[in-house]
Amino acid sequence: MSTGRTPDPDTGIACCAPLVREPLSAADAESLARVVKAIADPTRLRLLSLVAAHDGAEACVCDLTEPIGLSQPTISHHLKILVDAGLLSRDKRGVWAYYALVPGALDSLAAVLSSGSPQPVAIGS
Amino acid sequence: MSTGRTPDPDTGIACCAPLVREPLSAADAESLARVVKAIADPTRLRLLSLVAAHDGAEACVCDLTEPIGLSQPTISHHLKILVDAGLLSRDKRGVWAYYALVPGALDSLAAVLSSGSPQPVAIGS
DNA sequence: ATCACGCATTGACAAACGTCGATGTCCTGG
DNA sequence: CCAGGACATCGACGTTTGTCAATGCGTGAT
Numbered sequence: 001m002s003t004g005r006t007p008d009p010d011t012g013i014a015c016c017a018p019l020v021r022e023p024l025s026a027a028d029a030e031s032l033a034r035v036v037k038a039i040a041d042p043t044r045l046r047l048l049s050l051v052a053a054h055d056g057a058e059a060c061v062c063d064l065t066e067p068i069g070l071s072q073p074t075i076s077h078h079l080k081i082l083v084d085a086g087l088l089s090r091d092k093r094g095v096w097a098y099y100a101l102v103p104g105a106l107d108s109l110a111a112v113l114s115s116g117s118p119q120p121v122a123i124g125s
Numbered sequence: 126m127s128t129g130r131t132p133d134p135d136t137g138i139a140c141c142a143p144l145v146r147e148p149l150s151a152a153d154a155e156s157l158a159r160v161v162k163a164i165a166d167p168t169r170l171r172l173l174s175l176v177a178a179h180d181g182a183e184a185c186v187c188d189l190t191e192p193i194g195l196s197q198p199t200i201s202h203h204l205k206i207l208v209d210a211g212l213l214s215r216d217k218r219g220v221w222a223y224y225a226l227v228p229g230a231l232d233s234l235a236a237v238l239s240s241g242s243p244q245p246v247a248i249g250s
Numbered sequence: 251a252t253c254a255c256g257c258a259t260t261g262a263c264a265a266a267c268g269t270c271g272a273t274g275t276c277c278t279g280g
Numbered sequence: 281c282c283a284g285g286a287c288a289t290c291g292a293c294g295t296t297t298g299t300c301a302a303t304g305c306g307t308g309a310t
Contacts, residue, residue, distance in 0.1 A: 017184065
């Protein structure tokens, strides 16, 4: 141990400033990272944007597959990740599955990031 | 082709609503994802929080290694990713390397997310 | 009942990621 | 000049991730 921080007893010079507030705990960081990971992919960002761009912030899979240019199973895979993260909601009506933005989900995530010291976020499950 | 969207000529019923605004382009999604990926890791979130928790929003590596509990090369690796993403700045003074939050970087990232249709972000390089 | 269609699930595989130990580089003090 | 400390870089390893083809499951129409 004693890896670094050598406060010279004479000068009292250490390398660092003291803590002025509580940092993020390991558990909080893990749950926050789980939500951030959901949007850390270009395909999923485009999916969110595409859903938001549709009237009513709602779209079905058939309207997302073509503009993205990936296979249908891949689109379903990404949509599932976004739903599990609490960012999208799934509503199956008849043959079609409609995905919609969860109101406030992205906003509360953004609020956590912009605040200097992130609080735990309760978006995903 | 013709994967989905079968607007019945009689009923006119299709599955989806029309677009009401421009979605994110593939290139913009890729550059935005590069920044988001930088914070999509619990260790890096804790590092950002730790730096922010220090007086002056500045800290050296020796003060970050111990609370995180990972090896020094791993911490340096994560710090490099955060610097490359434009979220941290590195300032070597003497023997020590001080990392500080780039003012406004996290905020503009948060602004992109909360806005319904994300604009391209010019944070990383 | 049967068929076609929209979507989800599975299994497989290459690429990217996180972590470590070992080593290199630069600065400071003696 | 030499020794030691702070930090970066390198090489390696196991794990996770993104993608696809193939298949399964409901639903609605014939």
